[in-house]
Amino acid sequence: MLIGADVFWDLIGTQRLKLGDGQPILCETSLGWLVSGPIDYRYVKKGVNFIKCNFTRIFQDEASKDLDEDIQKQLVRFWHLEEVSPASLYSNEEKLCEEHFLKNTTRLANGRFCVRIPLKHNPDVLGDSWPRAKKCLLSLERRLAGQSQVYEMYKEFMSEYESLGHMEKCENDNLPRKMHFIPHHGVLRESSTTTKLRVVFNASSPTSSGVSLNNIQMVGPVVQDDLLSILLRFRLHKYVLTADVEKMYRQIVIHPDDRYLQQIVWRDNPSEQLQAYQLNTVTYGTSSAPFLATRCLQQLGLECTDDKVAQVIIHDFYVDDLLTGGDDINEVTDLRRKVTSTLASAHMVLRKWKSNESQLVSENDISPLDLNIGGFEPTKTLGLGWQSHTDQLCFPIGGLFSGRTKRDMLSVISQIFDPLGLLSPCVIKMKMLLQQLWLLKLSWDEQLTPEISKMWAEIIVDLPKYSTYSTSCYL
Numbered sequence: 220m221l222i223g224a225d226v227f228w229d230l231i232g233t234q235r236l237k238l239g240d241g242q243p244i245l246c247e248t249s250l251g252w253l254v255s256g257p258i259d260y261r262y263v264k265k266g267v268n269f270i271k272c273n274f275t276r277i278f279q280d281e282a283s284k285d286l287d288e289d290i291q292k293q294l295v296r297f298w299h300l301e302e303v304s305p306a307s308l309y310s311n312e313e314k315l316c317e318e319h320f321l322k323n324t325t326r327l328a329n330g331r332f333c334v335r336i337p338l339k340h341n342p343d344v345l346g347d348s349w350p351r352a353k354k355c356l357l358s359l360e361r362r363l364a365g366q367s368q369v370y371e372m373y374k375e376f377m378s379e380y381e382s383l384g385h386m387e388k389c390e391n392d393n394l395p396r397k398m399h400f401i402p403h404h405g406v407l408r409e410s411s412t413t414t415k416l417r418v419v420f421n422a423s424s425p426t427s428s429g430v431s432l433n434n435i436q437m438v439g440p441v442v443q444d445d446l447l448s449i450l451l452r453f454r455l456h457k458y459v460l461t462a463d464v465e466k467m468y469r470q471i472v473i474h475p476d477d478r479y480l481q482q483i484v485w486r487d488n489p490s491e492q493l494q495a496y497q498l499n500t501v502t503y504g505t506s507s508a509p510f511l512a513t514r515c516l517q518q519l520g521l522e523c524t525d526d527k528v529a530q531v532i533i534h535d536f537y538v539d540d541l542l543t544g545g546d547d548i549n550e551v552t553d554l555r556r557k558v559t560s561t562l563a564s565a566h567m568v569l570r571k572w573k574s575n576e577s578q579l580v581s582e583n584d585i586s587p588l589d590l591n592i593g594g595f596e597p598t599k600t601l602g603l604g605w606q607s608h609t610d611q612l613c614f615p616i617g618g619l620f621s622g623r624t625k626r627d628m629l630s631v632i633s634q635i636f637d638p639l640g641l642l643s644p645c646v647i648k649m650k651m652l653l654q655q656l657w658l659l660k661l662s663w664d665e666q667l668t669p670e671i672s673k674m675w676a677e678i679i680v681d682l683p684k685y686s687t688y689s690t691s692c693y694l
Contacts, residue, residue, distance in 0.1 A: 339437045380418070403418050403421065420503060433505060436507045452535070471500055543558075
């Protein structure tokens with residue numbers, strides 16, 4: 220069994236058993252007893268193979284690295300979706316992160332949560348971050364100079380960020396001082412019905428010491444129910460509701476003492492002087508952000524005195540997406556009102572309401588952007604197509620490029636989202652093909668073999684057929 224050094228010590232327990240001089244030592248771990256000790260080479264037979272393991276890190280250009288990381292994350296999701304994982308206990312670090320949250324989280328006078336960044340190392344290990352942040356901004360400006368429409372969207376995003384108080388200017392007299400600067404870039408999402416461009420902050424960018432802000436943060440445990448459980452419960456309701464929390468991360472304030480770790484460089488025009496800003500809220504792209512945001516949401520449920528509302532907030536949210544319902548339309552209507560009110564107390568606004576019952580959503584819930592795509596277009600319920608007017612689950616698959624390399628193939632496979640296992644006939648073929656691909660040990664951009672290419676082409680041809688498949692959401 221190969222275990223990463225970053226998690227090894229979280230598995231080690233406190234008990235040790237020494238069997239004697241020259242004998243193995245037994246060490247308690249979360250996986251059972253670990254046996255370790257010296258090897259007497261005098262008694263090792265010839266021909267016995269010894270395995271040595273090391274780790275080689277290859278540095279890539281930022282664009283290629285980001286692409287590979289995206290594919291890697293999607294592949295992890297692809298493999299894990301159909302796995303039923305047993306409930307796991309918190310690791311030592313996760314316990315510390317939870318304790319840190321309970322000790323340092325407060326509610327402001329206006330109801331917002333105020334949190335501290337959970338650090339596992341002293342920020343002094345961070346090196347100089349200014350040169351890299353400056354270089355990234357200048358590169359961004361050059362790239363966007365030829366994309367005027369995208370550049371305007373970027374400026375609008377940053378302008379709104381500042382106008383909402385989610386970031387504020389720093390005095391240039393302090394620039395650059397002992398502050399941590401985070402590079403940023405834009406991500407276009409054509410499928411979004413709200414913000415087409417979102418600015419992402421790269422807290423994994425290393426400083427001059429090789430250490431990044433994400434390296435010194437605790438990630439925290441997963442505090443919400445797993446996706447499969449949420450979707451299965453959703454399908455049991457006669458009347459269902461979906462919504463999401465508007466800008467959930469940014470409704471949670473970072474304590475002023477920690478904001479020096481969340482500085483960025485920005486200016487509206489390349490002719491202007493470089494300006495430092497501090498980010499005042501939980502920031503997308505930092506390791507602890509998902510935990511801090513979802514834990515605050517959970518805290519709202521824990522503090523709620525209405526048991527039904529509390530259960531919805533604690534069990535029916537997946538990150539910022541709400542999937543809930545019931546069998547009585549009046550009860551569901553009342554539930555919507557109370558959940559909305561409870562979240563609003565922390566400045567968390569529920570929006571983009573959808574339902575299989577028109578009485579549960581009002582005309583005010585439908586924005587012009589929603590109307591432009593057509594009221595009968597499938598709404599993505601956590602990536603799964605859901606036609607609310609017919610209460611049908613569907614699979615909007617289309618426009619997937621087949622490609623001829625391992626990278627192309629993995630990029631397509633990683634986009635298949637089937638948390639309920641309804642596309643198993645297709646997904647199983649893909650997994651079997653992936654196994655063969657790994658046995659061939661092809662590099663990322665190496666051409667597929669004729670045999671693999673033929674099998675892959677057959678799968679790609681069949682994929683569009685699944686986009687016509689639908690099934691009732693209500694069980």
